[in-house]
Amino acid sequence: MTKRVSSTSIYHPDVILFLILIPFISAINYYLTYSNIKLNGFLVLTFAIDTLQGYAAWSVVRKLIFWFDKRLPYSSGILKRLAIQLIATTIIGLAVISLLTEFVSFIAKGKSAPLHFYTTDLFIIGIWFFFINAIYLGLYYYNQWKRTEEKILEEKKMKADGFVVRVGNKNVRLDFENILGLYADTDYTVAQSTSGEKFYLDDSLTKIENRLPNDRFFRLNRKYIVHRDMIVAFKRMENGKILVELQLNEFFPSEIPVSRTKAPSFKSWFRPNL
Structure with missing residues (x-):
């Protein structure tokens, strides 16, 4: 039992969770950003592109959180870790979204992304990075608690005989x-x-x-x-x-x-x- 737990990510099951969650986040962003949404092929295409951008930003943020686990663990000071992690993941995550949006805009329209993307869309997306950090913090402490409980249970079983x-x-x-x-x-x-x-x-x-x-x-x-x-x-x-x-x-x-x-x-x- 202990061996199985130790080989599992401390943030399990974050991958499955965000593969499901990010399309929902994209859908909520559409609802908050656009007042007149028409279901057509263009909507499906833009929604798919935005979702893929979300996956890319989340992947980079995930790697950054794992990097912080090694360089600035929670045990060294949770408030300091959260403050630095929140700022860093938000800035880098928004940077990934912005670069990908500009890239797609130049390919599709031959020009930069519209101004409302930076004044409205990016602000709404930035809020989600607070939510993402909160999920990872919750998963961390939940799995820490779970590992402790399983370790105690394993020791009790071992001590029984x-x-x-x-x-x-x-x-x-x-x-x-x-x-x-x-x-x-x-x-x-x-x-x-x-x-x-x-x-x-x-x-x-x-x-x-x-x-x-x-x-x-x-x-x-x-x-x-x-x-x-x-x-x-x-x-x-x-x-x-x-x-x-x-x-x-x-x-x-x-x-x-x-x-x-x-x-x-x-x-x-x-x-x-x-």
Whole structure:
């Protein structure tokens, strides 16, 4: 799940959205600009040209927004980013529209675009760039929230049967069944895996104990928690204490003492049917 999300644009689904939205923007511009609109071949042609110009301007603006993501991320100051981005995308977007309009006008009429294009049309089009920036800002924070939710859900699923541990720059799952036991080591808790690897956890042994399944793990003393499969037997000692014998391994002592106060609970855990 995490891999799929990370490969998706932070502005998804902006491409599909604007491919649909730009023709509607062109239609609204026509409605606001022209009072007498006649449905004919000329209208279809000019509408198609204006829509293509809109696609071109949006494409340039989109690349500019992605460029800002690298050079001036939102984390460096959202107000500064929005102010600069809004000004830059509006100026460049209107410049693209103007250049394309002049190009089409010279091809079709042999002269520059009419004055009302710069006094009326361009002003209305400029307002839409505020709208475009607002959509991209909304998509950014929506996808940020979505990724955070999916990451939390993924971690919950991973923790349901194990720990999420950091190995280098990756987070991996360490299943409970792959843990021989855990022990305190200065400021860390060490999880010893069946493969011989050590994983360092930031939480204390007490916090770790609360996250372990009680039927599989038992805390023998202040330093050690072991998996049931590690325990071979136990024997009584003086003053009600017991000595728990573990399978021979290079990671834990062969015998670990259990205090008098914890001995009864260990016996009940180790021999639940007695």
